[in-house]
Each structure stands twice: as structure tokens, then as C-alpha cells.
Amino acid sequence: MTPFDALNSDTAASAAAMTRRGPLIDGFGRGVTYLRVSVTDRCDLRCVYCMAEHMQFLPKAEVLSLEELDAVASAFVELGVRKLRLTGGEPLARKGFIDLVARLSRHLAGGGLDELTLTTNGVRLAEFAADLARLGVRRINVSLDTLKPDVFQRLTRRGDLSKVLAGIDAVQAAGLAVKLNAVALKDANAAELPDLIAWAHGRGMDITLIETMPLGEVEADRTEQFLPLSRVRDELASFWTLTDLPLNTGGPARYVRVEETGGRLGFITPLTHNFCEACNRVRLTCTGTLHTCLGREDASDLRAVLRAGGDLADAIRLAVSGKPQGHDFHIERGAAPAVARHMSTTGG
Numbered sequence: 001m002t003p004f005d006a007l008n009s010d011t012a013a014s015a016a017a018m019t020r021r022g023p024l025i026d027g028f029g030r031g032v033t034y035l036r037v038s039v040t041d042r043c044d045l046r047c048v049y050c051m052a053e054h055m056q057f058l059p060k061a062e063v064l065s066l067e068e069l070d071a072v073a074s075a076f077v078e079l080g081v082r083k084l085r086l087t088g089g090e091p092l093a094r095k096g097f098i099d100l101v102a103r104l105s106r107h108l109a110g111g112g113l114d115e116l117t118l119t120t121n122g123v124r125l126a127e128f129a130a131d132l133a134r135l136g137v138r139r140i141n142v143s144l145d146t147l148k149p150d151v152f153q154r155l156t157r158r159g160d161l162s163k164v165l166a167g168i169d170a171v172q173a174a175g176l177a178v179k180l181n182a183v184a185l186k187d188a189n190a191a192e193l194p195d196l197i198a199w200a201h202g203r204g205m206d207i208t209l210i211e212t213m214p215l216g217e218v219e220a221d222r223t224e225q226f227l228p229l230s231r232v233r234d235e236l237a238s239f240w241t242l243t244d245l246p247l248n249t250g251g252p253a254r255y256v257r258v259e260e261t262g263g264r265l266g267f268i269t270p271l272t273h274n275f276c277e278a279c280n281r282v283r284l285t286c287t288g289t290l291h292t293c294l295g296r297e298d299a300s301d302l303r304a305v306l307r308a309g310g311d312l313a314d315a316i317r318l319a320v321s322g323k324p325q326g327h328d329f330h331i332e333r334g335a336a337p338a339v340a341r342h343m344s345t346t347g348g
């Protein structure tokens, strides 16, 4: 039974009614103040750990229109969400993306939102940098795993590194702060990570390393490339001084300062360190499905509620009340992915 079947039952309806007022709190007492919205499942790259080479993308009719994305995201803002991250797939590849940012930016102006931001592969960033700055986006995440054009081409199966570097130049010139995200991969970029970190810090950017997560079928066996960040950290600590920072971004990253470069380095370790206790986020797919946990199969169909003219606020509260306590990732040779949907569907 989905939460929306349950919505019709008396018990569920009265539970929702009891929590109709006040902030969004899940069944474990965690406040939900952060929404990630995947605005498209499509992408102009095919990163080997993220997508299969020949992906089946969703039919357009299943994808929420810009107006619908605005309506659902705005319902969350009305329920106390303070931070909105637009992601994908590749958000900048969604037609009309800047119009969506323009619509949502009214919540920045109106004080409903503290932050409107995005995660992008950076390929088309140069085109959009000035608009993003104008609309109140102050910092963004750019995913970049390597500074070597050939490795970039191989990892993304088609990307041109120079476009991403031009995009980073453009957004920094427009005054936005950039944080890099890099997936740590045993063969592809492990040896290069110190250079990537030093480069990011030299340009005034934070950088976060991410372990590969078992989300969706890809051709490669992720165990071949899985690199525990505990090992990366030990390696870095053999030649740099890493000082733990109490910095809490509300996210799963644990930060250190690299004393030699003066920059901040984050570690996201879903497989070696469970980060669920303080989780404040939920994720909306481009089809309007709400996932309250990245690593579980729980799903609530907000599109059905929206298109039936139902009460989005009630539906959201009910879904949040059922947010699982945590994920259960493990990565084992030959094992099926923990979750069948790709990161590009859920929104990274």
C-alpha cells in the first residue's frame, strides 16, 4: 500500500490532521527543512558510475511541467523547507530551467527560503552564470572527478573538460561560490585526488569527496572501483595536516581543513559511515515522486495528488511522517544495487 492509499484511511487522515500545523517533522523527531528536486532524469553526460551507456529516459508526459515543479516545491516551502537544491539528471539540460529558477526565486525575495541552489556537471554553466547570479543563487555544487581531459572523457563517456572549466570560471566571475563534488574511484582518479583538492583550494573552492553508492544498474561492477574514503583520508594525512572542523552544513559531509592549502575538504561516506541520524532532507523526482530516503525504496506519488487537485500539504506531511530511520547501503561483489533507481532519477 502506498502512502496515498493510506491517505484515504481514517487512521492516516487523522494522523495527518494532527500534524497539519507546525514544521515538517518525521517519525524520529527529525525536522525536514531541505528539499532536493530532480528537474529532469536526462543528462548530456553518461558518467560510468551514474548511468548506463544507453539509458531509457522517461517519456516527457510523465515529467512534471515547470509550473507543476514550482507548485510542488512551493508547497514544501510553505511547510517550512528553507533550502531548495535543483538537480537531476543535469538541471541545466532541462528546457526552461532558468524560468523555473526565476519562479522559485520569489521565495528568496519573500523570505520563505534561505537558499536556492543547484548541483550541475558544469558543462553549460558558462551560458547560465549571469542569470543564476541575477536570480539570487549564491553558491552551487559542480561535480568534477578529474582535471585530465582524457580521463574526463572516459568517465563521462562524452564530456569536454574545457567546457566545465570555462563554466567554473564564469560562475566565479559572476560572484558565486563553488563547491566541487568528486566521486573517489580506485583506478580512475585515486592518484589524482591530492592534485584535484589542491587545485580546488587554490581557486577558493571547497571540495567534497564521495564514495560510489549502489544506486541503479550500470554496466560496470561498482565494487571494482569502490574506494573507501577512510583509506583516502589516511593517505592524505600522510603528507597533509587535516584538522577536523565542527562545520555542519546540514548534510552528510564531515569536513576537515587542509592546513597546507588552507581549504576545506569534505568526506561523504555512506558506506563506511552512516550519516542518517541528522538527516534533514527529502527528494522529489521529476515525475513528482517523493523519496524520503536516498537509500530506501519508499516513494509517494505527489503528481497524482497534484493532478487530482488533492491536498499537497497533507500528502507531504504523511510521506514525511513515514521517513525511514536510515539507509542500509552495502557494496558487495556481484550484488544487485541497494536501490534500483539511478542517482540521476532520485537527484544527487
Ligand code: SAM
Pocket: 043, 049, 050, 087, 088, 089, 090, 091, 119, 120, 121, 141, 142, 143, 181, 182, 183, 210, 211, 212, 213, 214, 215, 343, 344, 347, 348
Ligand atoms: N548532473 C549533475 C551533476 O553531475 O552534478 C547533478 C546530478 S548527479 C546525479 C549528482 C551527484 O551524484 C554528482 O556529484 C555525481 O557524481 C553523483 N553520483 C551519481 N551517481 C553516483 C553514485 N552511484 N554514487 C555516488 N555518487 C553518485
Ligand code: SF4
Pocket: 043, 044, 045, 046, 047, 050, 051, 088, 089, 090, 121, 143, 344
Ligand atoms: Fe549526468 Fe550528473 Fe549522472 Fe554524470 S553524475 S551522468 S553528469 S546526472
